[in-house]
Amino acid sequence: MLFIENEYKKIQETTDKYKKQKYWKIAVGLNQVDDLKPSEELRKLAYENINNIKTYVEVEDELYKYYSKSEKINKSEYECDLVSLKIVELLDNSSFNLTVNALASIHKELFEDVISEQFCGKFRKFDIQKYEEILNGDSANYGNFRTIEEDLKDIVEELNTRKYEINNTNDIVKLAVDCVKKIWDVHPFVEGNTRTTTVFMLKFLDSLGIEDVSNDLFKDNTKYFRDCLVLANYSQLNRYNEFIKPYIKPLYRFFEKFLINDKLELIEIEPVHNNKYYNKIENPSKLMEYEGLNEDLDLDW
Template identity: 30%
Template sequence: MNDPYLIPNSFVLKNKLNITNQEKLDIAESAISKAKLHSILDVKGNFDYKHLMDLHKHILGDIYEWAGQPRVMDIEKAEPVLSGMSVQYSNHKQIPTEAVAAINKLKNVNWSNLDTYEQKAEAFSKNMATLWQVHPFREGNTRTITEFCVQYAATQSIFLNQNLFAENASFTRNALVMASIGEYSDFSHLNRIVKDAMESGDKARVSVKEKAEQIKSTSKDIFSLKGVKEIDAKNKAQQDQTKEKKRDHSR
């Protein structure tokens, strides 16, 4: 099938940067998308299909004209962990329907009833993999869907360390592949990194909270009556020393 996304007689995606070399495009895409992720929270939405599209457009809109739009063709990708076979992604005509269904499943989970990291990681992994298998976009699915799911989890007071996914991008994608092969799906790898991301995310929040409490406590001491008196006494002592030095010089 002819791929309308490719530069003619090439395997390189058409792009706004007019790059025709795959290696150079990979470098540019990585750098630009990482920079765009710093402002990703500026993209507001209701964690629905449109929100998913908007996140993708924000991340890759400076590179591809079609960013923020579902793919218009069926795709296959040879996966090393599947000995060159591909995950069976959604038919492109079914993307809106199947993406909406996957998002609704994610949002219908009663997250407050899940007590352990294991329970939360299992539910998160299952729903993330379901949405990922739809593969709504020609490129940028893992980045966009990870961001979408992590942001949604935060609204349910489940905080994941996003950097863990970014720093282990290949592992994350391979884990998603293994969790998306029907009856043979293996969620163990995805559960593992999701659980680690939840645990490290909570530890980071506790650390930030403790530092904030320390600053707050210090501020209270500074602006308490005792603190003000100590500062006044210190200032007075310095002033007395200055006056004494001036007297010595005038003698």
């Protein structure tokens, strides 16, 4: 009997130390978006993985052994360690489909054994808001939970059908910005939106053969990156009847630095003034005309 050699090959873990180092920097950096830092155990294991002493599977086994022996688990380190490893594995794996299911699958892979099973890889069933320091305590404008899946399908369809020149740097920066911003604006998950959306975007770019030029940008500027996403999302009519428009320029500069020129300077950003948190407004005299707001009010029939 003649056996035909199978031409398909299993995707193998890279042995490229430079790539692994880059993936680990991005992974650990992305977890800083929630102020999560890795354990010393992960630092040791990451070093061994980068230098091809241990595989991803062996690192995962060592992590579970480490935490199973711990008398008191540091939950922040536990989340950072496991999610960082999963991010590295996903970035190293070239398989990718630009679909809504792929986004949900990435979330599930990242947060399995970390967050509640009822939220893992599943779109949220309620509306959410989150205190943002860059908004002086206000929240970004997240998508309505009832339209999450439809909104994501529209985004994916637009990205799949968009015309762009792969060698046109402006096209590629806009593609990256639109991908991460539009999905992040929907905020489809209860937790882990920034990490999931960013990994999805990075895998999308990788599937197009697009490489970054700045290895340390996410590692050193994750909080800044998230603030850029917030500012690019936020719009509000403030207490002075001034409309605060989404500020997207810093997000564009971030990706220009990431994808085109590492020497570019990031744009300095600062908190916006909105109509809810009086103690953050720089000029208290502007509040004088609103002193009567504490009075009881009735409907103006």
